[in-house]
Amino acid sequence: MKPLQTSSFQTIKTDILQRIRNREWQAGAYIPNxxxxxxxxGCSRVTVNRALRELAEAGIVERRRKAGTxxxxxxxxxxxxxxxxxxxxxxxxxxxYRYTLLERTIMPAAQDVQAKLALKEPADVLHxxxxxxxxxxxxxxxxxxxxxxxxxxxxxxxFDETSPNEWLVENxxxxxxxxxxxxxxATDEQARLLDIRPGDALFVVKRRTWSTTRxxxxxxxxxxxxxxxxxSRS
Amino acid sequence: MKPLQTSSFQTIKTDILQRIRNREWQAGAYIPNxxxxxxxxGCSRVTVNRALRELAEAGIVERRRKAGTxxxxxxxxxxxxxxxxxxxxxxxxxxxYRYTLLERTIMPAAQDVQAKLALKEPADVLHxxxxxxxxxxxxxxxxxxxxxxxxxxxxxxxFDETSPNEWLVENxxxxxxxxxxxxxxATDEQARLLDIRPGDALFVVKRRTWSTTRxxxxxxxxxxxxxxxxxSRS
DNA sequence: GAGTGGTCTAGACCACCTG
DNA sequence: AGGTGGTCTAGACCACTCA
Numbered sequence: 001m002k003p004l005q006t007s008s009f010q011t012i013k014t015d016i017l018q019r020i021r022n023r024e025w026q027a028g029a030y031i032p033n034x035x036x037x038x039x040x041x042g043c044s045r046v047t048v049n050r051a052l053r054e055l056a057e058a059g060i061v062e063r064r065r066k067a068g069t070x071x072x073x074x075x076x077x078x079x080x081x082x083x084x085x086x087x088x089x090x091x092x093x094x095x096x097y098r099y100t101l102l103e104r105t106i107m108p109a110a111q112d113v114q115a116k117l118a119l120k121e122p123a124d125v126l127h128x129x130x131x132x133x134x135x136x137x138x139x140x141x142x143x144x145x146x147x148x149x150x151x152x153x154x155x156x157x158x159f160d161e162t163s164p165n166e167w168l169v170e171n172x173x174x175x176x177x178x179x180x181x182x183x184x185x186a187t188d189e190q191a192r193l194l195d196i197r198p199g200d201a202l203f204v205v206k207r208r209t210w211s212t213t214r215x216x217x218x219x220x221x222x223x224x225x226x227x228x229x230x231x232s233r234s
Numbered sequence: 235m236k237p238l239q240t241s242s243f244q245t246i247k248t249d250i251l252q253r254i255r256n257r258e259w260q261a262g263a264y265i266p267n268x269x270x271x272x273x274x275x276g277c278s279r280v281t282v283n284r285a286l287r288e289l290a291e292a293g294i295v296e297r298r299r300k301a302g303t304x305x306x307x308x309x310x311x312x313x314x315x316x317x318x319x320x321x322x323x324x325x326x327x328x329x330x331y332r333y334t335l336l337e338r339t340i341m342p343a344a345q346d347v348q349a350k351l352a353l354k355e356p357a358d359v360l361h362x363x364x365x366x367x368x369x370x371x372x373x374x375x376x377x378x379x380x381x382x383x384x385x386x387x388x389x390x391x392x393f394d395e396t397s398p399n400e401w402l403v404e405n406x407x408x409x410x411x412x413x414x415x416x417x418x419x420a421t422d423e424q425a426r427l428l429d430i431r432p433g434d435a436l437f438v439v440k441r442r443t444w445s446t447t448r449x450x451x452x453x454x455x456x457x458x459x460x461x462x463x464x465x466s467r468s
Numbered sequence: 469g470a471g472t473g474g475t476c477t478a479g480a481c482c483a484c485c486t487g
Numbered sequence: 488a489g490g491t492g493g494t495c496t497a498g499a500c501c502a503c504t505c506a
Contacts, residue, residue, distance in 0.1 A: 007494060021408055033472060044496045049473075059316075060408065065473045065503045074403050076318040077411055082293075084310040169308050174255055174294065177311055183417035183437040183457075201417040201435040207311075227416040241475060267491060278477045283492075299492045300485040 012041055013051040020060065020071050027073040031061070034069075083179065083205070086132045086140055086165055086221075095134035099163045102193070103129040106148070106155065116208075117147045118215040124148045126155070128164045131193060138194040144219040151216055168209075168217065175209040175216060182206075186222075196224050203227070246275055247285035254294065254305055261307040265295070268303075317413065317439070320366045320374055320399055320455075329368035333397045336427070337363040340382070340389065350442075351381045352449040358382045360389070362398045365427060372428040378453040385450055402443075402451065409443040409450060416440075420456075430458050 016031070025031045034052065038045040052069055055061045059075045090097045109117065109125040117125065126146040132139050144164050146154050157167055168175075182204045191198040205221040250265070259265045268286065272279040286303055289295045293309045324331045343351065343359045351359065360380040366373050378398050380388050391401055402409075416438045425432040439455040 009494080017408065027407070035472090044498095045473095046475090046497090047495065049475090050494090052473090063473065064505090066471055066505050068472060074319055074322070074400075075408070076316050076322070077413075078314055078316045079411070079413065080312055081315040082310050082312045085308055088308070088310070166308075173261070174251065174309070177313070179311075179313065181415060181437070183435040185419075185433070185435045199419070199433055201419045203415070203417040223417075227414050243475080269491090278479095279492095280478090280494090281476065283494090284475090286492090297492065298485065299483070300487090300490055302491065 008041075008043055009047050009050040009054075012037075012043070012048060013054055015041075016051060016055060017060065025071050027071050030068045030070050085169065086142075086163070090132065090134040090139055093134065095139075096136075098133040098136065100131045100133070101128070101159050102131060103127065104159055113145055116215075116218045117145060118210075119147065119149065124155075128159055130159070130163060132163070138196075139223070141190060141193050141222040142219060143222075144217055146217045147215060150211070150214040164217075164219075172209075172211070172216060175211055177207055177209045180206045186224075190222060194222065194224050200224060242275075242277055243281045243284040243288075246271075246277070246282060247288055249275075250285060250289060251294065259305050261305050264302045264304050319403065320376075320397070324366065324368040324373055327368065329373075330370075332367040332370065334365045334367070335362070335393050336365060337361065338393055347379055350449075350452045351379060352444075353381065353383065358389075362393055364393070364397060366397070372430075373457070375424060375427050375456040376453060377456075378451055380451045381449060384445070384448040398451075398453075406443075406445070406450060409445055411441055411443045414440045420458075424456060428456065428458050434458060 016025075019025050019031075020027075031037075032040070034045045034048045037048045037052075041048065052061065052063065056063050056069075059078045060072060061069050062072055063069045084092070087097045087099075105127045106124055107127065108122055109119055113119075113125055113127075114122065119125075126148055128142070128144045128146065130142050130144075132142065142163075142165070146164065146168075148155055151168075151172055153171060154164075154167075159167065162170075184202055184204050186194065186196055186198055186200045186202050188198045190202065191200060194202075203223040205223075207217075207219045207221070209216050250259075253259045253265075254261075265271075266274070268279045268282045271282045271286075275282065286295065286297065290297045290303075293312045294306060295303050296306055297303045318326070321331045321333075339361045340358055341361065342356055343353055347353075347359055347361075348356065353359075360382055362376075362378045362380065364376050364378075366376065376397075376399070380398065380402075382389055385402075385406055387405060388398075388401075393401065418436055418438050419433045420428065420430055420436050422432045424436065425434065428436075437457040439457075441451075441453045441455070443450050
């Protein structure tokens with residue numbers, strides 16, 4: 001399945017994982033320090049360090065200076081989740097992508113929007129609602145608020161052809177983001193737009209993106225049948 | 235918010251990210267190689283390597299030997315998602331945890347179960363259904379299949395007191411796992427168990443865990459109002 | 469104060485890939 | 488064939504934090 005990893009730090013990482021699995025190193029216990037491990041593995045300390053660092057990033061062990069490295073008792077499952085760009089997601093399934101703009105409004109931020117975008121004073125915001133189709137079937141409904149204080153350029157963009165998703169990736173790339181996933185029943189309007197029945201379960205993704213200080217956009221994505229998959233390998 | 239990172243590779247990583255944001259290094263373009271970067275930053279190549287490696291892991295750049303390092307055009311959003319152990323999740327919200335066993339049956343695997351657990355021949359499997367409460371309110375309904383071929387010890391465990399979740403964490407820790415998230419409407423039975431209305435939107439997590447070769451468990455978790463949060467920092 | 473992990477360096481060899 | 492990233496080493500200094 002996976003290509004053979006012959007690098008030394010990988011071998012060491014796997015070996016340490018084995019020992020933890022076999023209870024040779026019990027949960028909660030401290031494992032030998034880097035110097036001792038490097039001696040027993042016959043490698044340099046840096047190599048052991050990399051193995052242990054990656055295990056710590058995976059949540060398998062905890063490390064603290066002076067204290068040492070300890071096996072985490074009940075590690076929470078952690079894994080990398082990838083949320084693709086809608087168009088690519090649809091196209092990778094072999095479907096034809098189409099985009100429709102439903103609304104594009106500029107207005108002063110209302111109380112709740114001001115809070116969502118963490119605006120300190122009232123300011124103009126851009127409200128965009130749109131639909132993404134896969135083979136002419138509604139795939140995702142997008143409801144987005146953009147702070148014009150943070151992205152003034154967005155004022156001149158019509159979003160007729162380009163979806164806000166892609167426009168922002170082009171114009172404000174690599175923002176920090178927070179995602180919250182949940183399930184909710186489709187409202188009448190959502191059902192009409194997505195061509196499903198009211199009450200049908202929707203997979204909802206709320207995304208907030210920001211640059212150093214300013215919150216830039218808040219978006220809610222509604223998928224009727226969407227699933228997210230993630231694989232974690234120890 | 236975040237502690238100041240004064241380490242050299244962090245500084246370099248941030249600087250490279252800045253240059254990509256500022257379009258100094260355009261999407262799709264190759265950036266200078268490690269030797270050149272280490273000269274311009276006045277550091278060793280290993281330090282640049284670590285910065286670039288982490289950016290590659292974050293999906294910001296792509297690296298190939300001989301070719302070099304290229305800025306990814308439209309990086310898919312990636313982030314680390316943490317799925318805590320139910321009990322810890324509930325207790326961390328300040329609620330009281332309680333567990334109830336609904337069913338514990340040993341039977342030969344039916345066709346579909348055999349497929350789910352990737353069993354090559356018919357074998358006994360353990361079916362466990364249970365409920366997790368937060369402050370006496372149903373919080374999660376769990377429907378799990380355990381391969382007794384892979385975990386024979388489970389045959390002697392009653393799961394009266396300990397939930398299969400925690401029992402497995404204790405007895406078969408650190409398994410590889412695959413998660414699939416989706417939304418679905420509650421069936422009549424699910425609604426009754428979770429004390430909600432039929433049709434209410436449920437957040438569903440399907441988890442498959444395995445060790446080197448054998449699939450060990452398949453579990454479906456149904457949350458009425460559950461949300462998962464994840465934060466990605468560039 | 470002292471032990472541990474966190475990081476950096478200079479140099480080296482190798483694996484992989486592209487031209 | 489040659490350039491690039493991937494990794495390793497030995498030694499070093501530093502930062503953190505526990506006792």
